[in-house]
Amino acid sequence: MILILTGSQDATTLDVIKWLRHFDQEIMVLSNEDIIEEVQISNDETLLRFTDQRTLDFSKIKAYWYRRGDFTFRLKAAEDHPAIIHAHLKRELNSITQLIHNRLLELPNLSSSLNADSNRLDVMCIAENAGLKIPSFGVFNTRRQVQDFALKHGKIVTKPIGDGISLNEDEVAYMQYTDVFEQEDIDRLPDSFLPGLFVEYIEKKYELRIFYLRGTCYTMAILSQQDTQTSVDMRHYNFQRPNRALPYRLPEEIAVKIDQLMRQLSLKTGSIDIIVSPEDEFVFLEVNPVGQFGNVSSNCNYYLERNVALHLSKLSL
Structure with missing residues (x-):
């Protein structure tokens, strides 16, 4: 079985699930909306039972993909307990959640919640140490x-x-x-x-959105500088006249440095933003471990959802 932990109705996850079903994979999908009603954890056993009657037995998991979200417990303390007791019990549940994620990390996986929240400043320093130029x-x-x-x-x-x-x-x-x-x-x-x-501020010739998947960089160039609405931040989308986006061949030396960075961050997937300056310098901005990659896939015909499903299928063998 392949386990996926994701946000509710995440479009990218739904597309990957379609491919996994096409490959006849058994899958279980969980989100924050799936409530744990019963937990059973021992030295060599991890069982979680949910309010919808589903049971997750870790011994049946062959591969795991952390997309987004977290585990949610139904277990609560009595309402009349003091706030300090509620805070203590919350820390107890957080410790259980940490153990669950640690055990999932021991399984064949594409990513983990334990490194899903990257520190922008730490990442920039590590990127510079990997040989990438940063602002x-x-x-x-x-x-x-x-x-x-x-x-x-x-x-x-x-x-x-x-x-x-x-x-x-x-x-x-x-x-x-x-x-x-x-x-x-x-x-x-x-x-x-x-x-x-x-x-x-780094002047842009164009910018790159890169989806990294286990050593391979799938790169899209975005001509955002040609529109004043998107020139500083392309997320100020111009829906009437969208930026042109097209496949891009990343120089091998930059791809090698990105691979080194991702390995140092213990990331197997992630979305990376780079600016290419008018002097053709590649300037690293950030990496989002759980960034969206659907636009890179669709604009460049990379079929990334299929590639992710294939990687999960191979991990489950």
Whole structure:
């Protein structure tokens, strides 16, 4: 059996599942909406029973793909317990969840929740050590520091240090974008504030979205610089006139460095963003271990969903 842990109704996962069924694979798909009602873990046994009557026996798992999400327990403490007891019991459940993920990591797998949340700053430093060029960056909490950084590098942008906000609440969408930090933005800063990430702005000739799958880079070039709406952050999609996207042959030396980076991060899959400057320099920006790859697949006819299904099928042998 192939186990998939994913977000509810994740389109990419659904496409991979279709291919797995085409290959006659037995699969079990779980998401946050599947509630664990009974847990049975011992030295050599892991059984999870869910409210929908399904049972997950780890001895039956032949391959595992962590896509997104986590395990959810129905087990709760009595409502009249003090908050400190609720906090303690939550830590107890988190320890059980950690053990479950550790045991899944011992199985043939494509990825794990244990390295799904990458630290942007750590990754940039590791990428630089792997030989990839990165932009200059700084984490600051005073206006003076930001001003000095802008004077040194000219045009700068600001980004989230960790994962950016991307959520909907009360019919309002909250989304963080990369944006140019102008002098008037610096002038409006208080003398001190919570630490923020500031990065040297890199002019783009075009940008690359790369899906990495166990040593192979599938690359798409995005001509986002030709549209002022998408020139700083291509996620400001122009739905009336979408950016042109096409297959791209990544230079072997860059592919080797990306492979080295991903191995150091213990990642078997991931979506990587790189800018190609007007001087044809390849500048690494970030890697998202659970990034979407459907657009890379469809725009470039890479059939990545089929490739992922094939890898999982081979792992299950």
